[in-house]
Amino acid sequence: MNSPKQANKMTSKCLLLKRALVSGIVLAAAGGLVTAAHAEISDGEIRIGYLADMSGTYRDLAGPGGLAALEMAVEDFGGSVDGAPIVLFSADDRNSADVGANTVREWIDQRNVDMVAGLVASSVVIAVTRILEENDGLGLVSGSAASSITNEHCTANHIHWAYDTYPLANGTAKAIVDQGGDSWFLLTADYAFGHALEGDVEKVVNDNGGSIVGKVRHPFPTSDFSSYILQAQGSGAQIVGLANAGADTVNAITTASQFGLVQSGQQLAGLLVFLNDVHAMGLESTQGLLLTTGWYWDMDDESREWAERYYERVGRMPTMVQAGIYSSTMHYLNAVQAIGSDDTAAVREQMMATPVEDFFSRNGRIREDGRMVHDMYLAQVKTPGESTGEWDLYEILSTIPAEEAYRPLSESACNLVGN
Amino acid sequence: MTMIFGVPLAVFMGQLLLGLINGAFYALLSLGLAVIFGLLKIVNFAHGAQYMLGAFAALLGFRYLGINYWLALVLVPLVIGALGVVLERLLLRRIAHLDHLYGLLLTFGLALIFEGTLVNFFGVSGASYPIPSALQGGFQLGFMFLPTYRAWVLVAALLVCLFTWFMIERTRLGAYLRAGTENSALMQAFGVNVPLLVTLTYGFGVALAAFAGVLAAPLYPVSPTMGSSLLIVVFAVVVIGGMGSILGAIVTGLAMGLIEGLTKVYYPEAANTVIFLVMILVLMLRPAGLFGKET
Secondary structure, eight states: OHHHHHHHHHHHHHHHHHHHHHHHHHHHHHTTOOOSOOOSOGGGSEEEEEEEOSSSTTTTTSHHHHHHHHHHHHHHHTSEETTEEEEEEEEEOTTOHHHHHHHHHHHHHHHOOOEEEEOOSHHHHHHHHHHHHHHTOEEEEOSOOOGGGGTTTOOTTEEEOSOOHHHHIIIIIHHHHHTTOOEEEEEEESSHHHHHHHHHHHHHHHHTTOEEEEEEEEOSSOSOOHHHHHHHHHHTOSEEEEEOOHHHHHHHHHHHHHTTTTTTTOEEEESSOOHHHHHHHOHHHHTTOEEEESOOTTSSHHHHHHHHHHHHHHSSOOOHHHHHHHHHHHHHHHHHHHHTOOOHHHHHHHHHHSOBOSSSOSSBEEOTTSBEEOOEEEEEEOOTTTOOSTTOOEEEEEEEOHHHHSOOGGGOOOTTSOO | OOEETTEEHHHHHHHHHHHHHHHHHHHHHHHHHHHHHHHHOOOOTTHHHHHHHHHHHHHHHHHHHOOOHHHHHHHHHHHHHHHHHHHHHHTGGGGTTSOHHHHHHHHHHHHHHHHHHHHHHHOSSOBOOOOOGGGOSEEEOSSOEEEHHHHHHHHHHHHHHHHHHHHHHHSHHHHHHHHHHHOHHHHHHTTOOHHHHHHHHHHHHHHHHHHHHHHHTTTSOBOTTHHHHHHHHHHHHHHHHOTTOHHHHHHHHHHHHHHHHHHHHHOGGGTTTHHHHHHHHHHHHOTTOSSOOOO
16 A cells, blocks of 8 residues: 555656646647547556545444455456556545545545545535546445435436435335334434434335334434433334434444333334444344345355455455445446546446446446445344354345335436436 | 423433433542542543543453453452553653643543554444343333443442542541642651652542443443543533532532433433533633632
């Protein structure tokens, strides 16, 4: 990682000057007319920037593990595309939209980065995709939850890969109501993401004949959930839905287990739960939890094979985000190779034209709004008795077909969708 | 059913009890801070990290050395307290004569180092620590189900708080300590080893944080960031009680737990801010805090 980084630092000024001169000449020659397809790799290198939370709340679900997945993709691809080496950069966005946007701006201006991978906190992603749009870069978003990223915030310069809030609500809440769990109490993180998820869940529950009997909006973040769990118990609702994420979900589930919420006949529904969360809490307190996921390492031979390679390298099993980073990067590199160019529009078009079928995605395809739709899964956390190992955590109950899982284009507010 | 401002009495009682339990936690942590500030004039920003280290030491001791919860409750405060002694000897002592701000910055830096190092090795998701078998289960109180472990936290925290208050306010050792911070030259002339007392006091304050960490380990996921989120609230509690006031820290800790608990019922969105609102009010009316001495 270091040596190409340093080398690039030294040559970036040189390159910048050269690029400016060359583009000046091209512009002058074409009389201001710039054609999209260059049919070649700019600078003779494919440059990929990895931007993610490397040290904060989302470190474990993306972070250094996501970078490892990205490096695996580059190595598996052979380290170069038609002789053009693939160069990686990485940075910690510290979950700050400003830091993320500035980093990407610098990457594009000074290092000619072609593609930005990772992209976790939704606020950072929305800021970064604006920068990518202004500078004609490409972003492959694997970590974010907000479905607005390919709805009102869609651009022609990014693709959203692993999951979003729409299937989370649609998958988990619908499945539970179908199973007869029709009275709900919601614990919602009191900020944009929680409100969005709460709204999606309320709609799904009401549309399917269930009802919301109560809800509490708790501050983000909260370490002590005992009071809220007591309120949920008092409500008498069958299902206690957790419209929060990360440490808040972990704390809420741990507390619910201490207060015997499940034993007293209520059921927990985690609306955004990652593998690392379940691993951290242990099966004792999470058993029976229903959740929706975009991928699980033990779901079939192909995913197992990749996950075991990842495990050997990182020492942990990958989350759906980390697997998504590998899958999206591979799809990108294949597209670049197929057309022999790293031009953003041309690559995106090629990526859209190719179905996504790999260890990560089943029935995957990229829509014009930039959403990569693929099969999602309803999973249940195993009991300690059922689990055979440290990472044997989920049982996949059913598959939510790609076309049902995500927000249909007919409801899309994205301006790229032709109606 | 009897209602209290629109909330059934049973629910209200349950919330009060939970508030008290959280309050005991605040009291225990702010007590350590108050002891260190009151006697050493160090604003110990590493207190949250030391609390986190306590929880981590319990977890790692359990995982790798088979140290059970009860042993950890005694051993961990001793080990982390000893670490505090080393820090005081090596670093804090050298800046003791400077402005408080230097102590604050130094301890803040230490906290960042502890936290960052552990994040690097263990990530941020945290890990769970099992509730000891003797404290599993709970009591059906009629108005709520009270997990045994939470009841134990309340009792243990209160006992330690009372013991500390007694040691400092009612014993000869405590009197030396208080006198030593008022006029250390005079105390040394009487043959009291004041630097040693100061070192031990810092070690004791750190041990209190570590004790709270062990108590917290079975309740919350043990994670490198668990201290930093709590620290600001605890600082607010100390400020409301009056910086350095032992009794103030204990009483305010419990009271703030109650106020926060009630806010969670009536207007949960404000639960994280209510303590700071109280802080503003108190500082406007009594700038030295509820139990602080005007200087």
